[in-house]
Amino acid sequence: xxxxxxxxxxxxxxxxxxxxxxxxxxxxxxxxxxxxxxxxxxxxxxxxxxxxxxxxxxxxxxxxxxxxxxxxxxxxxxxxxxxxxxxxxxxxxxxxxxxxxxxxxxxxxxxxxxxxxxxxxxxxxxxxxxxxxxxxxxxxxxxxxxxxxxxxxxxxxxxxxxxxxxxxxxxxxxxxxxxxxxxxxxxxxxxxxxxxxxxxxxxxxxxxxxxxxxxxxxxxxxxxxxxxxxxxxxxxxxxxxxxxxxxxxxxxxxxxxxxxxxxxxxxxxxxxxxxxxxxxxxxxxxxxxxxxxxxxxxxxxxxxxxxxxxxxxxxxxxxxxxxxxxxxxxxxxxxxxxxxxxxxxxxxxxxxxxx
Amino acid sequence: xxxxxxxxxxxxxxxxxxxxxxxxxxxxxxxxxxxxxxxxxxxxxxxxxxxxxxxxxxxxxxxxxxxxxxxxxxxxxxxxxxxxxxxxxxxxxxxxxxxxxxxxxxxxxxxxxxxxxxxxxxxxxxxxxxxxxxxxxxxxxxxxxxxxxxxxxxxxxxxxxxxxxxxxxxxxxxxxxxxxxxxxxxxxxxxxxxxxxxxxxxxxxxxxxxxxxxxxxxxxxxxxxxxxxxxxxxxxxxxxxxxxxxxxxxxxxxxxxxxxxxxxxxxxxxxxxxxxxxxxxxxxxxxxxxxxxxxxxxxxxxxxxxxxxxxxxxxxxxxxxxxxxxxxxxxxxxxxxxxxxxxxxxxxxxxxxxxxxxxxxxxxxxxxxxxxxxxxxxxxxxxxxxxxxxxxxxxxxxxxxxxxxxxxxxxxxxxxxxxxxxxxxxxxxxxxxxxxxxxxxxxxxxxxxxxxxxxxxxxxxxxxxx
Numbered sequence: 159x160x161x162x163x164x165x166x167x168x169x170x171x172x173x174x175x176x177x178x179x180x181x182x183x184x185x186x187x188x189x190x191x192x193x194x195x196x197x198x199x200x201x202x203x204x205x206x207x208x209x210x211x212x213x214x215x216x217x218x219x220x221x222x223x224x225x226x227x228x229x230x231x232x233x234x235x236x237x238x239x240x241x242x243x244x245x246x247x248x249x250x251x252x253x254x255x256x257x258x259x260x261x262x263x264x265x266x267x268x269x270x271x272x273x274x275x276x277x278x279x280x281x282x283x284x285x286x287x288x289x290x291x292x293x294x295x296x297x298x299x300x301x302x303x304x305x306x307x308x309x310x311x312x313x314x315x316x317x318x319x320x321x322x323x324x325x326x327x328x329x330x331x332x333x334x335x336x337x338x339x340x341x342x343x344x345x346x347x348x349x350x351x352x353x354x355x356x357x358x359x360x361x362x363x364x365x366x367x368x369x370x371x372x373x374x375x376x377x378x379x380x381x382x383x384x385x386x387x388x389x390x391x392x393x394x395x396x397x398x399x400x401x402x403x404x405x406x407x408x409x410x411x412x413x414x415x416x417x418x419x420x421x422x423x424x425x426x427x428x429x430x431x432x433x434x435x436x437x438x439x440x441x442x443x444x445x446x447x448x449x450x451x452x453x454x455x456x457x458x459x460x461x462x463x464x465x466x467x468x469x470x471x472x473x474x475x476x477x478x479x480x481x482x483x484x485x486x487x488x489x490x491x492x493x494x495x496x497x498x499x500x501x502x503x504x505x506x507x508x509x510x511x512x513x
Numbered sequence: 514x515x516x517x518x519x520x521x522x523x524x525x526x527x528x529x530x531x532x533x534x535x536x537x538x539x540x541x542x543x544x545x546x547x548x549x550x551x552x553x554x555x556x557x558x559x560x561x562x563x564x565x566x567x568x569x570x571x572x573x574x575x576x577x578x579x580x581x582x583x584x585x586x587x588x589x590x591x592x593x594x595x596x597x598x599x600x601x602x603x604x605x606x607x608x609x610x611x612x613x614x615x616x617x618x619x620x621x622x623x624x625x626x627x628x629x630x631x632x633x634x635x636x637x638x639x640x641x642x643x644x645x646x647x648x649x650x651x652x653x654x655x656x657x658x659x660x661x662x663x664x665x666x667x668x669x670x671x672x673x674x675x676x677x678x679x680x681x682x683x684x685x686x687x688x689x690x691x692x693x694x695x696x697x698x699x700x701x702x703x704x705x706x707x708x709x710x711x712x713x714x715x716x717x718x719x720x721x722x723x724x725x726x727x728x729x730x731x732x733x734x735x736x737x738x739x740x741x742x743x744x745x746x747x748x749x750x751x752x753x754x755x756x757x758x759x760x761x762x763x764x765x766x767x768x769x770x771x772x773x774x775x776x777x778x779x780x781x782x783x784x785x786x787x788x789x790x791x792x793x794x795x796x797x798x799x800x801x802x803x804x805x806x807x808x809x810x811x812x813x814x815x816x817x818x819x820x821x822x823x824x825x826x827x828x829x830x831x832x833x834x835x836x837x838x839x840x841x842x843x844x845x846x847x848x849x850x851x852x853x854x855x856x857x858x859x860x861x862x863x864x865x866x867x868x869x870x871x872x873x874x875x876x877x878x879x880x881x882x883x884x885x886x887x888x889x890x891x892x893x894x895x896x897x898x899x900x901x902x903x904x905x906x907x908x909x910x911x912x913x914x915x916x917x918x919x920x921x922x923x924x925x926x927x928x929x930x931x932x933x934x935x936x937x938x939x940x941x942x943x944x945x946x947x948x949x950x951x952x953x954x955x956x957x958x959x960x961x962x963x964x965x966x967x968x969x970x971x972x973x974x975x976x977x978x979x
Contacts, residue, residue: 365939494785
């Protein structure tokens with residue numbers, strides 16, 4: 159966008175935009191903590207990418223379906239001894255981490271569990287299948303028109319956590335900058351609404367929103383957006399309060415620039431550092447939230463693996479086969495720890511950079 | 514200060530209003546048919562429609578919101594007369610009656626019981642008074658001619674209070690077939706009223722309505738849950754706070770040493786682990802490995818006596834569904850408290866440590882050390898008080914977040930507290946119960962924030978609230 163005002167070919171131009179971004183982002187390499195965090199995050203992203211192309215087994219295939227009909231036993235014959243499940247859930251050379259109660263490979267599912275969180279968002283398209291009628295929105299009807307006939311869901315890159323945080327960034331900064339820059343009644347009203355959202359019991363909000371809109375990736379994105387926005391609004395408001403006293407804002411006002419130009423082209427670029435660090439932490443919280451919702455049975459659409467639901471599913475077998483629970487649990491915690499370490503490292507380096 | 518408090522109270526009320534309205538709207542548009550939840554999926558559409566009318570769900574959402582907020586007895590007084598609540602000594606719940614001019618409390622019923630009609634006591638469809646005795650029981654009496662003509666339709670109608678604490682409109686000679694859900698199933702009832710409005714006093718007069726899930730007043734069931742959660746959170750608080758502040762201060766003084774690194778990494782790991790993971794792993798470690806493997810082998814090896822087998826065993830779940838179970842089996846609190854402790858510990862340690870590090874780098878601490886003051890004195894006199902400023906505010910703000918964690922912990926352990934109450938009733942789609950519980954959490958969230966502000970003023974005299 160900014161390049162349009164610059165001439166296309168300038169050999170003696172000061173460092174290009176890309177190299178500037180590289181230069182400012184390479185400060186992370188100075189922070190050992192940040193590097194450890196980055197390594198963990200890259201590991202899980204790599205796992206998720208790998209699982210798009212290859213997993214040891216199909217993550218959704220039930221390999222012991224015929225032998226034991228375990229799901230049936232689990233549901234209707236709860237008095238059957240759980241020890242009987244040992245045989246199908248125990249790790250063996252074929253299934254390194256064992257299988258879950260319906261005979262799906264844990265290793266493949268743990269690998270693929272990062273997909274929905276980090277890499278892809280699924281929007282189901284209207285089909286004749288009644289089981290999939292949950293989340294038929296105007297958006298999915300529109301997508302149905304542009305998507306090829308045989309698709310039954312529309313997949314967009316970027317996981318649920320990423321889109322959720324982006325959504326709350328957009329909503330939060332819009333309201334926060336508006337409140338901080340305009341002040342007065344606008345600020346009072348916006349912050350009152352944001353305070354109400356903060357005071358809103360989150361879990362009720364999630365449950366009610368999910369009940370209202372049905373289960374699915376888009377709904378989780380909306381839920382994360384709504385709960386994340388107040389915090390970002392608060393932060394960007396305080397940043398805007400500081401930045402709006404600067405001379406360049408005065409200059410823009412004198413030039414007669416509009417409200418949104420000043421908000422997004424003058425204030426926002428100068429507030430991006432703290433907002434980016436906050437957003438990084440929020441991706442961690444979002445993964446946390448998705449896991450928790452999955453655990454409560456309100457998460458992403460089955461059957462594709464999602465770590466939270468995997469923990470919930472494995473909970474009843476925990477006495478005989480803790481593997482089912484441990485690995486997805488480890489996946490969530492390490493990914494969130496990684497993101498936290500990474501954000502810590504960036505923040506540390508940023509504050510040193512500014513000193 | 515008084516102005517600051519005034520403004521906070523007003524802001525709290527506005528927030529509660531916004532939250533309740535938003536929640537009501539969300540529950541309204543959620544499209545979750547509560548009649549399916551109550552009657553089951555095999556109920557016929559007629560049965561569901563009848564139940565909807567009995568629950569007053571056929572009225573517009575706005576009117577129901579006002580009813581919920583401010584009650585509707587004052588609105589219905591024209592039709593009903595002097596309608597009042599009377600406390601029932603047997604069920605320990607308030608019931609609605611109409612106070613007649615002669616001092617009798619009555620409710621109404623259309624004559625439809627077979628034995629009454631057969632014995633010639635009344636004719637089918639005739640209105641009966643259910644007159645209240647002193648001991649909360651009642652007897653039936655003929656009401657006589659109570660019908661008034663409805664100017665719009667020309668039918669003879671009567672507004673009264675039925676046994677379900679609802680204002681009900683009967684039509685003479687008409688009467689529809691209603692389906693009443695009882696413990697034995699759905700019963701058909703002829704000569705029933707044609708319109709119902711559940712009577713309520715409204716939240717601002719202390720009546721949170723009747724839960725559709727338990728059919729008991731929310732104001733009876735909710736306080737027990739709040740008490741349980743308060744005990745759980747309070748115990749966790751008592752365990753966490755001293756430990757976390759202590760660890761935070763120690764690590765803050767020893768920045769960069771091994772102990773600091775170890776505690777920092779551990780607390781980061783604890784913070785970054787979701788509550789449900791911590792809970793499940795604790796069940797695994799304490800409930801299974803400790804109770805079934807390690808404890809017996811310790812006893813076998815002679816480290817512990819036989820008594821330890823039972824005494825030190827930790828139960829994994831709250832099996833009893835009773836809200837009072839925590840008093841009968843206090844050991845069931847161990848794992849929930851441990852989980853909450855683990856979840857909160859890391860966060861507070863990190864906050865305290867960061868604040869302590871910052872304070873220890875301040876010039877006045879350096880001065881105090883240089884002038885030869887004993888290090889202990891520097892830390893406890895000069896540093897700690899200032900270092901606790903930031904964590905206290907942040908911890909107070911964090912309590913709101915903690916409520917979300919409590920829901921998960923209570924669901925994992927089947928703990929009968931506020932969080933599980935909210936979860937169960939939200940899943941059911943029970944507006945009265947969810948609204949009331951949400952109001953409680955809003956009050957907690959705002960009150961703790963206010964307390965944080967006040968504590969901050971107290972600890973930092975430079976702050977003045979206008």
